[in-house]
Amino acid sequence: MKKQLIKQPFLLISASVFILEGLMAGVALAQPDHYGAIATSASGGWGYAYDYPTRQQAEQKALRECGKSDCQVQVWFKNACGAVAKSPEGNLGWGWASTPEQAQAYALTECGTGTCKIETWACTTR
Template sequence: MKKFATGVAALAAAGTALAVSAPAAHAYTDNYGAIALSTSTGLIGYSYDYPDSASARRRAVSSCGVGDCSTVVWFRNGCGAVAYSSGTGTWSWGYASSRRSAQGQALLRNDSDAYIVHWNCTSNHG
């Protein structure tokens, strides 16, 4: 009988240790992303899942790799998209809570022959 009591005590101690060491529930956090564009070369840089918009924009510009890259769109918990019209040589962009909506915004702001050249989303987009 003593073995059983010792086993129960050990099991209870292990359960307490597990309860104390269990990770806390993760609080919801905002994720930011951005898209940078060089209109002279068409090169694009992007970022996603950064803790703030400034960090996301810096990463997008640095990943573009050309001196004239600049951020054209940034977003929080969503998506961004860039469209190009080969007929007029114009660029447009948009952002929204979903990929489809961001692409729609980018296309809506350009000519009828425009097409999506890039899109990206944060991992917690709508």
């Protein structure tokens, strides 16, 4: 009978640890989303924002940072990176991806000329 009494508390403790580990993993997975945005201006201004709780807040911050009356949001991203490329002729390209390198590659491709260079990029902390 002593063996059975020893096993029951052990099983209860083991089950409790398993449940707590599951809950902790769920908390780690349920982290809030982070938004970012990049705005540019035809007259040369640009601004970016990252780690905002909403897309709207990120876009508003990017527009304020751009600081020109003709600024427009070119790209927004969630739990990712965004980039904007520009050519000397004024062509623009933008993209977003999970890494800054991928976002920049997409922006350069979208810009469409061999003279495009990355204007700016940003990433959220995810």
